[in-house]
Amino acid sequence: SDADDPLVSKVLPSGALGWAAPGYVNLCTNPSHQTGPDALWHNNALWMVWNDDRPSALGTAQYMQKIDAAGTLAWPAAGALVNSLPGVTNPKLAPSDNGAVMAFYATSNSQGFRAQKIRPDASLAFPVNGVVLHNVMDDRPNGPDFALVAQPNGSVQAYWASAGGAPTGQDICAGRMQSSGTLLGTERAAEALGFDVYPNPA
Numbered sequence: 001s002d003a004d005d006p007l008v009s010k011v012l013p014s015g016a017l018g019w020a021a022p023g024y025v026n027l028c029t030n031p032s033h034q035t036g037p038d039a040l041w042h043n044n045a046l047w048m049v050w051n052d053d054r055p056s057a058l059g060t061a062q063y064m065q066k067i068d069a070a071g072t073l074a075w076p077a078a079g080a081l082v083n084s085l086p087g088v089t090n091p092k093l094a095p096s097d098n099g100a101v102m103a104f105y106a107t108s109n110s111q112g113f114r115a116q117k118i119r120p121d122a123s124l125a126f127p128v129n130g131v132v133l134h135n136v137m138d139d140r141p142n143g144p145d146f147a148l149v150a151q152p153n154g155s156v157q158a159y160w161a162s163a164g165g166a167p168t169g170q171d172i173c174a175g176r177m178q179s180s181g182t183l184l185g186t187e188r189a190a191e192a193l194g195f196d197v198y199p200n201p202a
Helices: 186-192
Strands: 007-009 024-026 034-042 045-052 061-067 080-083 088-095 101-107 113-118 131-134 141-150 156-162 172-177
Touching: 034 088, 045 088, 061 088, 061 101, 080 101, 080 113, 088 141, 101 141, 101 156, 113 156, 131 172
Parallel strands: none
Antiparallel strands: 007 024, 034 045, 045 061, 061 080, 088 101, 101 113, 113 131, 141 156, 156 172
């Protein structure tokens, strides 16, 4: 909204609004500014993550909220903290296992490209501020320029275009975050997916 609030409306198949006037729900009543949201319907609820400038000394942290189909907030009205790293932008969500979701976010500094897993009760499954997928400055995503692919086992594959200049930047990179918080290395990815090479004299 113009007031930098994350708002959600429900539109019925008929085109009518599904919730009472004013027809939307504010997912965060904190007076801070909430911008750049991403949303995901998962486990019978809508999850939304956004950039948040509280407290302003941190630059931009990230918060999220969960809402059911009736428009009821699952967590406190101020939202739940996902990370408090400075300069974090452009979060995106992907479904994971046991009703949880993973949030992925890039930073504008050496903190790198990270992932955090959020359980249905708003608790964090990974260490504070998440697990690093890549921390080379030139190889982190350029803002929102990354895509997420969820797997049936709860892991999430991330694909992104690196932000830096040639020769270290401007590449397509990939990483796979396991539901346990372990980053699956590239050399193990083919094996885990069931691929092999024959013959292999090396």
